[in-house]
Amino acid sequence: MSQARRKSSQPQTVPLAQRLRWPLGLALGLALVIGGGFIAQQWLAEFEGPAFETLVIKGERRQLSPDHIRAQVKPALESGYFGADLSGLRQNLEAEPWVASVSVRRQWPSTLELTVREQVPVAIWNRQGFLNHSGDFFVPREIHEEPGFLPELNGPEGSESEVLDRYRDFQEQLDRIGLVAETVTLSERRAWQMGLMEGPTLYLGRQDGERRFTRFVSVAYPALKQAGRFQLDDLDYIDMRYTNGFSLAPKVASGASETEDAGNG
Incomplete structure (x- = not known):
């Protein structure tokens, strides 16, 4: 075997400094990046930039x-x-x-x-604040511009959205006959009543309130108009808590309106 072949078959030794060159370079590069990032972060934290003009x-x-x-x-x-x-x-x-x-x-x-x-108020809630379109309750510290007419809604805590939705349903039907709901109230006993603008209070009770209200719009109100005996502003209340009828009281008999849960409920 020739001397040249014997030399090439022997393992080659790489100097230690050369073997460490790339790891050391990589570590140094990472240190520079981390250090530079930390310095930049510190610099940005201290530098607030130009003032807002x-x-x-x-x-x-x-x-x-x-x-x-x-x-x-x-x-x-x-x-x-x-x-x-x-x-x-x-x-x-x-x-x-x-x-x-x-x-x-x-x-x-x-x-x-x-x-x-x-915030856009759409109703007064419990005479304490306002409801917005979503039924969220808010209480402003000041009112700089009067919001105009808003219905007055009342109910137990947590019933804001329910009462607002019921008011909207009622008013949609009232629009067809040219009337306006001024107040809608849900009592603690879950009884509904409504006050008409320049008109009587409607007692709708705890059960079938929507059906009773629809009966007022389609039956009771047309009957009162046709009879011509009473104007709405002459009445204290109209009680719709009857299966097949209703009762009413002129304003001179206002004491009868105190019995909110009388009748069928």
């Missing part, structure tokens, strides 16, 4: 004044473009009774934009 408030508002919103936003404006806590700002604004929802975003280099959706 412009506040843009979008959304239709009747009860929320721009000055009030600016006062709520002021701490975020002072924190700078990067340092502002937009999530905390949104939560603070949504805690305001008149605020339904808020979206917040930055616009480079110095603008903060708010889109505010204001």
Whole structure:
């Protein structure tokens, strides 16, 4: 065997420094990346960016004044473009009774934009606050603009959506005959009654309230109009808690209206 072949068959030895070169380089690279990321994070945490110079408030508002919103936003404006806590700002604004929802975003280099959706009251609840379209109860601290006519709804705690839905069903039928529900009440004993605007109270009882109300619209009211004996504003109440009829009382007999759960229930 030749000397050249004997030399090539022997294992080659790689110097230690060369074997460690790539692991050391990789470790050094990772250290630089991690260290650089940590430094960048520290730098961003300390650098709040340019101050906000412009506040843009979008959304239709009747009860929320721009000055009030600016006062709520002021701490975020002072924190700078990067340092502002937009999530905390949104939560603070949504805690305001008149605020339904808020979206917040930055616009480079110095603008903060708010889109505010204001609560829209559709009814008064238990003479304590308002209900919105979803039946959510809210109590504003101030009312800057009168909301106009709102029905007065009453009921036990937790029945807000149920009473609002029943009011809507009632009013849809009343629209056909040109009447307006001023109050709708669900008592603790689950009895329904309604007050007509410039008219009597309707007693509907605990059972079959919707059917009894439909009977008022389709039978009782047309009969009263045809008879011509009473105008609605002359009546104290109309009691629909009868199987095949109804009773009524003129305002001079108002004492009879105290017996809410009399009759068939």
